[in-house]
Amino acid sequence: MEDLVTPKPKVGKTVLTYGTFDLFHVGHVNLLRRLRALGDRLVVGLSTDEFNALKGKKSFYSYEERKNILLASQYVDEVIPENTWEQKAEDVKTYNIDIFGMGNDWEGKFDELKELCEVVYLDRTKDISTTEVKQSLSGLSVEKIKELEESLHSTLDIVLHLASSVGARK
Numbered sequence: 001m002e003d004l005v006t007p008k009p010k011v012g013k014t015v016l017t018y019g020t021f022d023l024f025h026v027g028h029v030n031l032l033r034r035l036r037a038l039g040d041r042l043v044v045g046l047s048t049d050e051f052n053a054l055k056g057k058k059s060f061y062s063y064e065e066r067k068n069i070l071l072a073s074q075y076v077d078e079v080i081p082e083n084t085w086e087q088k089a090e091d092v093k094t095y096n097i098d099i100f101g102m103g104n105d106w107e108g109k110f111d112e113l114k115e116l117c118e119v120v121y122l123d124r125t126k127d128i129s130t131t132e133v134k135q136s137l138s139g140l141s142v143e144k145i146k147e148l149e150e151s152l153h154s155t156l157d158i159v160l161h162l163a164s165s166v167g168a169r170k
Contacts, residue, residue: 012040013098016091016117018082020047022059024069027125034122035101036075043095044070045082092116 015038021028036042047055049063059066063081070076080091092100092113100113104121113119 013038014041014043014096015039015099015101016043016045016088016095016097017101018045018047018088019102020052020057020059021066021070022061024066029073029075030125031103031122032070032073032075038099038101038120041077042075043078043080043091043097044076045088045091046070046079047082051081051083088113089116 015035017031017035019028021044032042032044046063046067047057047059049059052059061069067079070079078095080095088100088110089112091097093116097117099118099120100110100116101120101122102110103124105124107121110119
């Protein structure tokens with residue numbers, strides 16, 4: 001039996017966006033803040049782990065963890081699961097959406113929703129993306145991490161030695 005979702009009552013303008021929102025960063029914050037400023041309520045369609053797998057993506061954080069991170073943001077009012085590419089038009093109707101917004105890297109991809117609501121594409125924050133964060137992190141090899149750890153231990157040994165020699169002089 002199909003789940004029936006009762007449409008939300010209309011209160012001001014409601015904005016809808018979608019994404020994976022993995023490794024939450026300032027670019028996500030900027031996008032959510034700007035989307036929320038367009039209306040009175042922001043609903044985020046969050047890609048489920050299963051949907052990400054279909055897209056060939058794997059998130060660092062699970063769906064539930066990413067959902068909790070989003071809900072902790074002052075800009076997000078509700079998080080709904082994104083299970084398919086095709087659900088957007090139905091979600092616009094179900095959640096009484098006035099504005100559908102995405103980053104401009106999706107420009108033109110959701111213009112068919114203009115029949116149902118206003119569609120906006122916002123500029124992305126320069127020099128930050130989850131892909132870039134993951135690439136930076138992947139550049140740290142196990143050897144480099146061990147080298148950094150040894151360097152930190154050596155520095156700590158020096159600091160402790162200096163501290164003990166200063167304490168011995170008193």
